Amino acid sequence: MAPRWRGGAQVLAVTLGILQCCGWLSGQTVRTSVGMMGRRPEQWPMSHERVKRGWVWNQFFVVEEYTGTEPLYVGKIHSDSDEGDGSIKYTISGEGAGTIFIIDEVTGDIHATERLDREEKTFYTLRAQARDRLTDAPLEPESEFVIKVQDINDSEPKFLEGPYIGSVAELSPIGTSVMKVMASDADDPTYGSSARIVYSVLEGERFFTVDRQTGVIRTAVADLDRETQDRYELVVKATDMAGQMGGLSGSTTVTIVITDVNDNPPRFPQKMYQFSVSEGAAVGTSIGRVIATDADMGENTDMSYLIKDEEGGELFRVSTDGDTQEAIITIKKALDFENKRTHNVVVEAVNKHVDPRFVDLGSFRDQTIVRVSVSDVDEPPIFIPPTGTIMEVQEDARLGALVGIVTAKDPDMDNVPIRFSIDRNTDQEQIFNINPVTGAITLGKILDRETAGWHNITVTAVEADNQSMASQTAVSIRILDVNDNPPELATPYEASICEDAKPGQLIHTISVVDRDEPQSGHRFYFTLAPEASNNRHFTLWDIKDNTAGIRTQRSGFNRQEQNVYLLPILVVDSGPPALSSTGTLTIHVCGCDTDGAIQSCNATAFVMSSALSPGALIALLVCILILIGKTFHLSVLQEHYKSFTA
Known part of the structure; x- marks a missing residue:
């Protein structure tokens, strides 16, 4: 009959098996003791009288990685019908039967012939058979039994997910969690401490620690500075046997990247930059670029630039190149060499993304001076005032009367002679004349305000020795009214x-x-x-x-x-x-x-007729008579014409 496993019987069988292996008990004693384990308590003999019992064994164990030269004894199967006279033949079948495991047909002793590895296979299931040696008839029903491979600490811990890469922000406080590492051990976690792992740091322990039980890596210092060192290579060790002597260990490399925080202000490499630009450069022209450097990285290096001085802000504009983070300085207002030849512009750099945790580490802005030298170009005359002139003259002024005087000068040199003229496209009737030397405008024709109240002319000024240097201004002449028209x-x-x-x-x-x-x-x-x-x-x-x-x-x-x-x-x-x-x-x-x-x-x-006076009636009568006379005369002429044509 098939064995029934009982907790106490298992312990007893294992103990007796070990004592027998060590030679401390005889086989008969073991067989007698173990024989009772295959029976229910009510079947156990109450006296020394022999009772037929059936199979006698319990679960078998074999230690893995056996290195001896002889087959390793595993255990014994035994039938209680065996009288010890060799009439019973024992056989086994199933996993590894005849190759890994062999049995002594007479004694039922089982030995392992190969070195076993629990990490490859933890147990083997076999079947036992007892037959009559002469007739080969089965004496017991075939029964299944298990040989378990008993673990030894032969597998070291392994980090299956390594190498690891983690990150932590610079200047993080002590104890900040960085990441977690985990090792596994192929040994049996339910048997002894072979698979009980603890962690430790072999390299980098000054900066980081690892929790012995969980494998969580934390910072050990608060002054990690990305600008000084932006990554650390740690070696983390995992040891089994709970770290006891004789335990096996494995290690892995952990790379910890220090991420940036905005803890560094911008700084200009130079305290002064010099550029030169022509006074004729157009508004919007770039005169140069400067850049402030920042030891941080990424968006923490993004800059905004400002012009801090009032004069510089009026004449120049600064913008930021989004790709290079350079300050681009351009002309905002036309420059004048004759007015000022050098401009000192104060440019300030400011971080866009200031971290309020670190503002106490220093000012997050820096300044430099950009010196702009303005070079001279030959310029045409300029009129005074430069935006046009309004003159007035009475409409009854005489020919040749003075209307007004325009004035111009050379901005490059003093006392350069200027010549004036009127653009006749704006004064086709030549109402006005101008003195080419003095710029005096006089009347060339009599004015009439009621015909034209305003005259707009253009006056040209050229340098006497360089006709290409010319400029123009608009002159508006208002004709003042005199009372020369009645209402x-x-x-x-x-x-x-x-x-x-x-x-x-x-x-x-x-x-x-x-x-x-x-x-x-x-x-x-x-x-x-x-x-x-x-x-x-x-x-x-x-x-x-x-x-x-x-x-x-x-x-x-x-x-x-x-x-x-x-x-x-x-x-x-x-x-x-x-x-x-x-x-x-x-x-x-x-x-x-x-x-x-x-x-x-x-x-x-x-x-009307009844109301007419006598004089009016006489005049009316005379008119009637004249009309009658004309009618009569017309009729006479008609008759005369008819007779003439006849």
């Missing part, structure tokens, strides 16, 4: 009134125009002309805002008596001298309905 009514005014108009009724409001343009503005005065001073029908009211109103003076008008009134109005300006003119307001008398709406402003012929 006039704005339009030929006409107005209408109803026959039943009341006294004081406003008929019309009039205004005037004046082609003159006095600097103090217009002021006009209105009165009725002297020939209308005896007028009893209308009055004029000066409103004092350069307009006047016409009102009725009486009530009731009769268009049959007079349907049109002509009112002369005198307008006077404020001079000097005061000028005046007379205009006429035509007033029509009209028939209106009861609401005051005008219906008709024409008198009928019947009403």
Whole structure:
């Protein structure tokens, strides 16, 4: 029957097997003791009477890496039916049977013939058979048993993931975790301390430590400086047997990279740089580059540059080249050699990404002086003022009258003669002349402000000994007004009134125009002309805002008596001298309905004839007679023409 494994029986069997191997117990004693282990307690004999029992063995062990010259005894299989007379033959089959493991057919002793490695195979499963030697009939049912390979410390710890690379920021505090290393041991972790690993640092222990149990590497100092040393090579050892003497060990290399923090300020290699630029260089021209160095790396070296002095900031601009981190100094405003030949520009470099943890290590900015020397170029004359000139002249000025003087000079040398001229494309009528030496502008023609109030001309100045050095300026000439135009009514005014108009009724409001343009503005005065001073029908009211109103003076008008009134109005300006003119307001008398709406402003012929005076009737009669005479004369001529043609 198959064996049943019991915890106490296993211990007893192993112990007896070891004692037998050492020669301290006889085989019969072992067989007798072990024989009872294959039975349940109720099957154990209660007396010395022999009882048939079956297979007798327990689990077998064999130590790995056996180096002896003789086969290594493993154990014994035994049937309790064996009387020791050699009638039973024992056989085994299964893993390694007949090659790795051999059995003595008579005694049942099993030996290992090869050196075993637990790390390759930890146990072997075999089957045992007991047969009658003569008949070969099985005496016991075939039963399975296991031979376990017992571990010895023959495998050293190995770092399977090495070599390792880790990183830690410079200036990190002591005890900062860097990374973790891990070694494995092929020995049996459940048996003894063969696979119990501890860690230690062989090289680099001054700067880093490793936790003996976990393999976590930490910083041992707080002054790691990337700028001094940017990486460390550690050798970490793993030892089994918990580090006890005789344990095996393995090691690995750990590279720890020190990453950068912004703990270094920018510094200019020089305290002064010198550049030269021509005064004729255009705005935006680069005059040179400077750079501040930084012991840090990456974005911690990114720079911003500033111009710190007021004069330098007005004339120059500084920008940062994103690729090279250089300061590019360019011209912001045109330079003038004659005004200043040397400029000392204070340029400051500042880190863009300042780490607030390290600002106390020093100022994170630095300054240098950039000396810019301006070189001279031959320049054309410059006008004073340089942006154009405004002149004024009265419109009644005489021919040859002085309008104004333009001035120019050579910016390079004093007392260089300058010659002036007027660009005739801007003065095609040659209204103005200019003295080529003095720059005096005079009148060449009589002016009329009412025709043109402004004249814009261009004056050219050239060096007398170098005609290529020329410049131009705009001269605007304003023609000042004189009062040479009388005021006039704005339009030929006409107005209408109803026959039943009341006294004081406003008929019309009039205004005037004046082609003159006095600097103090217009002021006009209105009165009725002297020939209308005896007028009893209308009055004029000066409103004092350069307009006047016409009102009725009486009530009731009769268009049959007079349907049109002509009112002369005198307008006077404020001079000097005061000028005046007379205009006429035509007033029509009209028939209106009861609401005051005008219906008709024409008198009928019947009403007109009945209302005519005797003198008017005589004049009308004479006209009729003349018309009749002309008609008769025309008829006579027609008859005469007919007779002539006949």
